[in-house]
Amino acid sequence: MARRKKIYEGKAKTLFEGPEPGTLVQYFKDDATAFNAEKRDVIDGKGVLNNRLSEFFMTGLANIGVPTHFIKRLNMREQLIKSVEIVPLEVIVRNFAAGSFSKRMGVEEGTPMPRPIVEFSYKDDALGDPMVPEEYIIAFGWASQQDLDDIISLALRVNDYLSGVLYGVGIKLVDFKIEIGRIYEGDFPRLIVADEISPDSCRLWDIETGRKLDKDVFRQDLGDLADAYTEVAKRLGVMPSNVTHTPKPTLIN
Template sequence: MTRRRQIYEGKAKILYEGPEPGTIVQYFKDDATAGNGAKKGTITGKGVLNNRISEYLMTQIEDIGIPTHFIRRLNMREQLVKAVEIIPLEIVVRNVAAGSIVKRLGLEEGLRLPRPLVEYYLKNDDLNDPLVLEDYITAFNWATVQEMDEIVTYTLRINDFLSGLLLGVGIKLIDFKLEFGRFWKDDESHIVLADEISPDNCRFWDIESGEKLDKDRFRRDLGKVEEAYQEVARRLKIIPESNIESLKGKEGLESI
């Protein structure tokens, strides 16, 4: 595919102008960051794995009737998505206490929460993505009441679905981040799931051992980061067992 005009570059992805009006090419990088960019590094082959994992999960979510921006995967590192107007919020769902909520509330990591908790963070790196109330969201016109109702409904459905899907492969869904956008069609906007779903923005723990299978391995310098991402792909049967065993760094991943 001919490389097109770059629209945006973020911490983990680059967006390019798509081949057709209303489309964008989303390129997955191996770059990794933590602490709002304070820590930087590279996870070899991460872009390839996240592309495949996100493709699989987005497709599964579409199949249960929740609209997404995903159209199709183009190659090992790129996928074609619908151009959407991103709502400037990160929607976080927490099933188990981990990450910032542990520090903020003095909870014990691993504590099962009484019910899934939904939090909202304003997408603003300069402000370190602050936690915001739903009243702020509607007061400052980041999203309407109707849009937020739809977003929360979709979010809780996605949580239920992914929790069950991952349970079937021995993974506990601890928490995850979603982003939504407005897809305009016939002068009407429709809320769709955007961005990605991968070990970059989810916490996955092995059900039996509690081993972390996500970017926390990079954040905390736990080692075996690439192996954790590969393990998620293996359990979801996105990458055949034989290919996982024969991976030799980036070259092996690119050949999948």
């Protein structure tokens, strides 16, 4: 498929004009960043793995009735998605204390939450994506109270699905973040899950050993990031279980 006009380029993905109105092509890059892009590297095969893993999760969500922007995977690095108006928030769901939450609240990493906690950060790299309360979100018009209720409901449904699927392959879903987009059906807006769901956007720990299988491997210099992502893909059946990471992973269609 011929690549079209570039619409947007982020740290891990690039969006191109889609083949039909209302569509985009999402390209997954091999770039890895951490600490608001202060730490950077290129990890061979990372984009391929994230493309396939995000397809796996988005398809699974659609199968249980959670609306997403995903239409289909086009090739090893690209997928066709619906064009959406992104709500300028990162929606974070925490099942266990980790990362910035542990530092901010003084809670030891790995401590279970009494219930899944949903937080919001304002999407602005220049500000470091600051945490924001619901009052700010409503006051500045980023989302209405009804939107927030719907976003929280969506986030918790995503959490239920991801937690169950990952637990079944021996992985603990510590936390994750998603983005939400608006699409319009006639004059009526509808909220759907957008962006990606991959080890870039989730904290994933092996249930038995506590080994980290997410971007913290890169953040904390714990080993080969692509090997960690490959392990997740193998457990979920996205890659054959008898292969190791290569720059061009073999995928199961």
